Amino acid sequence: MRTKTFAAVLFLxxxxxxxxxxxxxxxxxxxxxxxxxxxxxxxxxxxxxHMMCQSGSKDYLYYLNEKQGGIKGEKGQVKVKYVxxxxxxxxxxxxxGFARLRGQGIIVLTHCASGHxxxxxxxxxxxxxPLVTGSHGIASVWSDWAYGNYHSGVANMIRTWxxxxxxxxxxxxxPGGQLVLGCVATDEPFVPLAxxxxxxxxxxxxxxxxxxxxxxxxxxxxxxxLRLKEAGSKAIFVQSSxxxxxxxxxxxxxxxxxxxxxxxAAATLGDVIALGGPELAEGYQGEYFFEPMSKNxxxxxxxxxxxxxxxxxxxxxxxxxxxxxxxxxxxGMVIAEGIRLALNEVPPAELTGETLKKYGLDRIKNFxxxxxxxxxxxxxxxxxxxxxxxxxxxxxxxxxxxxDWIPTTDxxxxxx
Amino acid sequence: MAHTxxxxxxxxxxxxxxxxxxxxxxxxxxxxxxxxxxxxxxxxLIPGLNSPYLLRLLIGIGITIIICLGLNILTGYCGQLNIxxxxxxxxxxxxxxxxxxxxxxxxxxxxIPAGMVAAAVGVVFGIPSVRLxxxxxxxxxxxxxxxxxxxxxxxxxxxxxxxTVEPVKIGSFYFDTPERFYYIALVFTAVMAFAAKNLMxxxxxxxxxxxxxxxxxxxxMGIDIFRYKLIAFAICxxxxxxxxxxxxxxxxxxxxxxxxxxxxxxxxxxxxVGGLGSIEGTIFGxxxxxxxxxxxxxxGPMLEGTLAFLPIGAGSGLxxxxxxxxxxxxxxxxxxxxxxxxxxxxxxYRLWPFGx
Numbered sequence: 041m042r043t044k045t046f047a048a049v050l051f052l053x054x055x056x057x058x059x060x061x062x063x064x065x066x067x068x069x070x071x072x073x074x075x076x077x078x079x080x081x082x083x084x085x086x087x088x089x090h091m092m093c094q095s096g097s098k099d100y101l102y103y104l105n106e107k108q109g110g111i112k113g114e115k116g117q118v119k120v121k122y123v124x125x126x127x128x129x130x131x132x133x134x135x136x137g138f139a140r141l142r143g144q145g146i147i148v149l150t151h152c153a154s155g156h157x158x159x160x161x162x163x164x165x166x167x168x169x170p171l172v173t174g175s176h177g178i179a180s181v182w183s184d185w186a187y188g189n190y191h192s193g194v195a196n197m198i199r200t201w202x203x204x205x206x207x208x209x210x211x212x213x214x215p216g217g218q219l220v221l222g223c224v225a226t227d228e229p230f231v232p233l234a235x236x237x238x239x240x241x242x243x244x245x246x247x248x249x250x251x252x253x254x255x256x257x258x259x260x261x262x263x264x265x266l267r268l269k270e271a272g273s274k275a276i277f278v279q280s281s282x283x284x285x286x287x288x289x290x291x292x293x294x295x296x297x298x299x300x301x302x303x304x305a306a307a308t309l310g311d312v313i314a315l316g317g318p319e320l321a322e323g324y325q326g327e328y329f330f331e332p333m334s335k336n337x338x339x340x341x342x343x344x345x346x347x348x349x350x351x352x353x354x355x356x357x358x359x360x361x362x363x364x365x366x367x368x369x370x371x372g373m374v375i376a377e378g379i380r381l382a383l384n385e386v387p388p389a390e391l392t393g394e395t396l397k398k399y400g401l402d403r404i405k406n407f408x409x410x411x412x413x414x415x416x417x418x419x420x421x422x423x424x425x426x427x428x429x430x431x432x433x434x435x436x437x438x439x440x441x442x443x444d445w446i447p448t449t450d451x452x453x454x455x456x
Numbered sequence: 457m458a459h460t461x462x463x464x465x466x467x468x469x470x471x472x473x474x475x476x477x478x479x480x481x482x483x484x485x486x487x488x489x490x491x492x493x494x495x496x497x498x499x500x501l502i503p504g505l506n507s508p509y510l511l512r513l514l515i516g517i518g519i520t521i522i523i524c525l526g527l528n529i530l531t532g533y534c535g536q537l538n539i540x541x542x543x544x545x546x547x548x549x550x551x552x553x554x555x556x557x558x559x560x561x562x563x564x565x566x567x568i569p570a571g572m573v574a575a576a577v578g579v580v581f582g583i584p585s586v587r588l589x590x591x592x593x594x595x596x597x598x599x600x601x602x603x604x605x606x607x608x609x610x611x612x613x614x615x616x617x618x619x620t621v622e623p624v625k626i627g628s629f630y631f632d633t634p635e636r637f638y639y640i641a642l643v644f645t646a647v648m649a650f651a652a653k654n655l656m657x658x659x660x661x662x663x664x665x666x667x668x669x670x671x672x673x674x675x676x677m678g679i680d681i682f683r684y685k686l687i688a689f690a691i692c693x694x695x696x697x698x699x700x701x702x703x704x705x706x707x708x709x710x711x712x713x714x715x716x717x718x719x720x721x722x723x724x725x726x727x728x729v730g731g732l733g734s735i736e737g738t739i740f741g742x743x744x745x746x747x748x749x750x751x752x753x754x755x756g757p758m759l760e761g762t763l764a765f766l767p768i769g770a771g772s773g774l775x776x777x778x779x780x781x782x783x784x785x786x787x788x789x790x791x792x793x794x795x796x797x798x799x800x801x802x803x804x805y806r807l808w809p810f811g812x
Contacts, residue, residue, distance in 0.1 A: 082756075083776065126753050131707060131714045132516055137753075139634065140509040155713045158618050162708045178617055179709075229713055232609060232616040453617060 072110075072388050074118045076101060076375060077141035077149045077169075079156060081129035086153065088311070089364050090129075093152035093174045096368020097375065098122045099351045104376055111376050113383020118391065120379075131159035138163050147393050148172060148378070150371045152364070154194060154230070157186060169393035170401055172374050174367045176424065178233060178453040187378075187401050187418055188425035189370045189409075190305070190329050192448045195236045197304040197327065198223060199449035200429060201277050202245055209274065219247040222273030222299070224264050226256045226284040230306060234279050236453050256284065261291040269297060276301045282311035289320050300325060302431065308363035309434055310334040318437030325433045325442060329426050330370060330413045333361035336438040342411025344369070366412060373409045374401070374416065414445050424450075463803045477657045496642055500635045511634035515706060517746050518641035519699050524726050524738045525652045526695025531724070532732035533656060534688035535668030536585050537594040540601035541696055541723045546715035547604060548574040548697025553621045553710035554614065563624040563705045570701035571694040577604070578693025579686050586682045601717050608712050618711040621704045637706050644702060648695060653735045655691070664688055668733075725779065729786050731793025740794035745779070752778060 078097065080090035101120040104111055110119035123144055125137030134156045138149065142163075149164055151157075152174030161180050164171045171186045180186040181193050191197060202221060209219045225231045235251070242249040250271040252264035265288070268276055276299050278285050285303055289312070292301065303309060303326035310332065313321045331345050333352070341349070348369050352361060382391055382400030406415040414428035427450070431443040465484070470476035480486050499514065500506045527541050552570035555561040581600040585593050608615040623632035624640050631637045655661050663684045666674035671681050704710040722745070730741020752774055786793060 126756060128718075129713065130716075130719075131709070131711050132703070133753075135707065136509065136512045136516065139507075139512045143507050143509050155618075155711060159707065159709050159711055159714075162620075179620070227606070227609070229609060229616070232613070236613075236617070 072116075072118055073121055074148075074379065074388070074391055075121050075123055075141075075144055075146040077138070077144070077146035078122065078124040078151055079127050079134050079137040079141065079149065079160070080124065080151045081153060081156075082124075082126040083128050086129055090152055092362045092364035093368035093371065094124060095355065096348075096351075096365040096370075097150050097372035098124075098368075099355045100347075100369045100372030101376060103347075103351055111379045111383065113380050113385075115386060116383055116388040118379065118383065118388045120376075127153075127156060129153065129155065131155060134160055135163055138167075142167050142169065147391060147396055148375055150174075150375060152190070152367060152371070154178070154180075161186070167393065168397075170378075170397045172371050172378075172401070174364075174371050178236075179455065181424065181452055182455045183423070184420075185397065187374060187404075187423045189374050189413070189416060190367060190425060191327075191429070192424045192427050192450060193452055194230055194234045195238075195451050195453055196449045197234055197306075198238060198277050198279065199241055199451055200446070201302055201304075201327065202242070202247065202249070203449060204431065204443065204446060205275050206245055206247060216272070216274075220250065220272045220274060221247060222250045222252070222268035222271065222276040223279060224252045224254060224261060224268065224276060224288055225279035226254055226281070228256055228281060228284070228306075231279050233453065234304065234306075241451070254280075254284065254287070259287060261288045262295055265291055265295060265297055269299060273299055275299060277304065278302065279304050280306065282307035282315050285312050285324075286316040286320065289316055289324060293320060302326065305329065305429075308332065308334075309432060309439055310361065310363040313434060313437060314360060314362075318434065321434040322436070323433060325431055326439075327429045327431055328363070329429045330366045330409070331411070332363045332432060332439050333366055334363055334439050335432065336435070336440050339441075344373075344408075344410030344412035347410060348412070370409045370412055373412075374404065374407070377404055377407050463806050465806055479653055479657075493646070497639075500638055506635065508634045511638050513746065513750060515634060515638055515641040517742055518645035519702050519706070520723070520726070520742045520746065521645050521739055522648045522695055522699040522702070524723050524730075524742050525648055525735065526692040526699075527723050528727045528730075528732065528735070528738045529652060529655065529664070529695070530688045530692035532727055532734065532737075533661065533668060534664040534685060535671075536582070536685055536688060537590060538597045538689075538692060539594050539717075539720050539724060540581070540597035540599070540604075541692070542715045542717065542719035543601040543604040544574045544578050544693040544696035545700040545703065545719075546608065546712070547577050547693075548700030549704045549710055549715065550608060550612075550615050550700075551697065552701035553619065553704040556621050556705070557614070557619050557710075563622070563701070566705075567698055567701045571697035574697025574700065575690040575694040578689045578696070582686050582689030582693075585685045585689065598717075601720055605712070605715070615710070615712055618709060621708050621710050623708050624705050632708070641702065641706070644698070648698065649735060649739065652695075652738075656735070660684070660687060665733075725783050727793075728783065729793055731795030734793065734795035736798060737793045737795025740798060744794060745782075748779065748782065 078094050080094045081087055082091055101122055105119050110117050123141055125140055127134035127137050138160055148170050150172045154175040154177040157173050157180035158177030161183055165185045173186055173188055174190045176188045176193055205221055206219060250268055250273055252268055254261045254264055278288055278301055285307060301324055303312060303324060305327050309326035312324060331342055333348060348366055352365060378396055378400030381403050382396045385399040386395050402418060405417045408415045413426040416425050427448050428445045429448055430441055430445050432439040433442045465482050468481055480489060500511060523541060523545055527538060530536050530538050548570040551573040552566040555566045581596060584596045623630050631640050663679050666679055667681050667684050675681050726741040726745045727738055729744055731737025
């Protein structure tokens with residue numbers, strides 16, 4: 041009896057899965073409704089960031105459905121239906137997910153994962169479905185079908201910081217005669233890409249960069265920080281996600297390092313404050329391509345930030361603000377703007393990935409996401425996005441700006 | 457291990473060793489096997505079953521079956537624990553990808569070298585097996601996962617960045633869609649599964665089992681246990697390498713993040729759930745776990761959409777809980793895996809109505 045029951049349960053489960061792809065016609069986009077797809081890692085090491093990005097884009101698009109009845113252009117109006125798939129940050133799963141969402145009829149894909157941007161490139165290009173990404177990969181940054189709204193390529197994080205440090209040093213009258221900067225990195229997969237050919241860049245800039253690495257999972261970075269200090273580093277760039285940054289900050293505090301440190305865009309200062317606490321993060325700097333949610337309330341909010349906070353309060357009651365949510369909201373805004381522009385040219389029934397690209401996303405110019413970022417303009421061969429960032433510092437648990445918006449460097453890792 | 461009392465079909469006698477080791481013993485089995493193959497061949501042509509999503513799932517299952525077959529030969533049949541299988545898949549994947557990307561070799565020229573390079577690396581990491589057993593050996597394979605990933609990440613710029621790989625082609629015909637690549641995956645899976653099944657009927661297969669069951673007794677009977685352990689490592693990692701080659705030519709993109717320790721753990725879970733020391737069990741385990749994962753992936757977001765109180769990601773987060781629970785369930789209640797259940801179902805069918 042047990043055997044029969046076991047077999048029956050197994051059969052039902054497998055049948056349910058096998059049938060599920062065939063029963064998805066309910067979600068097909070009808071006239072007046074378009075499907076936006078999201079393939080993100082809702083589980084796995086990057087899930088925190090990805091969930092926030094997904095939540096932001098979904099909340100914004102559903103907000104438009106509620107408040108305005110959808111997205112309206114001169115030739116019609118559409119409501120958005122948002123469908124998602126958990127990739128676990130596995131490229132093959134991301135591809136499976138894209139196939140599923142494509143079968144459901146999505147006209148645009150969004151996410152925040154550079155690895156996915158690259159692994160999916162051949163899929164979204166062939167399907168002629170544009171990707172609006174919160175994180176360009178090194179290959180997708182060259183793609184005509186990928187549109188970014190975040191940093192201008194992983195290798196520009198440290199490059200832009202070097203330029204900023206050099207400008208400040210020059211303004212101070214070049215103290216010491218030689219600018220020495222430090223970089224401490226974890227052995228995470230993105231780090232070799234972030235430091236791609238950095239030696240050539242450092243040589244061009246005429247400065248000295250001392251590099252140190254800490255193993256992921258270590259609890260002490262004192263030896264590395266000590267070496268950077270002994271080398272005379274004037275400032276230190278931290279190439280790490282938030283857990284690594286907290287280890288580095290702990291070590292810096294224990295040894296009373298006294299050298300300003302800056303977090304790369306792989307994590308937000310908000311993440312570091314949440315993980316390590318405001319006291320540990322005090323004085324820590326970070327780079328933002330958008331207006332952070334965790335900034336000091338004394339600074340006036342842009343229209344976009346007011347909306348971000350409203351949506352956050354509604355959809356995440358009682359939760360602490362998360363800066364990556366803004367990144368997701370921006371993806372939603374770019375998608376909505378693209379659809380709005382496309383609907384000025386084609387009726388809802390003709391809204392496809394191709395028409396969205398041609399009449400919508402390719403025509404986005406000077407779009408500042410209601411003041412959340414510097415204006416985004418997409419032109420041929422350049423779908424990078426804002427291309428400006430601003431440095432912020434933690435003061436008493438909130439962020440204060442330490443720079444104005446500055447243009448990022450425009451390095452691209454060679455196309456593979 | 458998947459030892460189950462075997463009930464041969466009524467009237468089927470194994471009056472010679474050759475007959476005893478036949479894979480297909482009855483006409484019914486032959487008809488069912490041929491029908492199953494025909495059905496699998498026809499899947500891309502059947503409306504409702506030929507969605508790209510489903511075909512991608514089936515391709516993924518096929519490639520994972522190859523990986524797990526190798527692992528089951530080493531772990532299930534030869535008794536050598538390996539928790540770094542994903543690293544050997546990576547070696548095959550990058551070997552094939554680099555040969556294609558840098559030298560323009562086609563998939564057909566890359567696939568065997570990919571398997572052989574993975575096998576060579578596997579043998580190197582298998583050498584400690586002569587002195588180490590169980591968890592200690594597992595740690596050396598874990599070391600393989602860490603070392604190989606580190607080399608790919610920090611010492612080969614191309615593999616750390618990811619690169620494009622050409623799809624499989626024959627002449628000017630490209631297998632670059634799920635509908636087309638499905639047949640490549642099907643053929644490779646069938647051939648590799650048949651080879652694994654056959655291997656267990658050979659001298660090598662029997663030596664593996666002897667080493668697994670009692671290596672001292674095996675040595676006393678004249679089996680060179682060091683040699684056979686290394687052969688098992690080589691076969692296991694050859695399978696991984698071939699699967700890696702298939703994977704990158706299917707994805708048309710080679711990326712380090714596709715080969716993690718997590719994947720290695722999944723492969724072990726799959727062969728435990730399916731049945732250690734069973735070719736059929738490997739197939740069952742891969743299908744079962746993949747189906748379970750997909751079920752959760754599909755239901756998770758639906759639950760989140762329907763039940764407003766669930767936080768975003770909660771549905772998918774259930775995956776780890778459920779899969780962990782399933783692994784524990786099988787270890788406690790069905791340590792011999794799905795293969796054992798399958799044998800019980802067959803026995804029930806054959807003995808009916810005298811099952812009790």
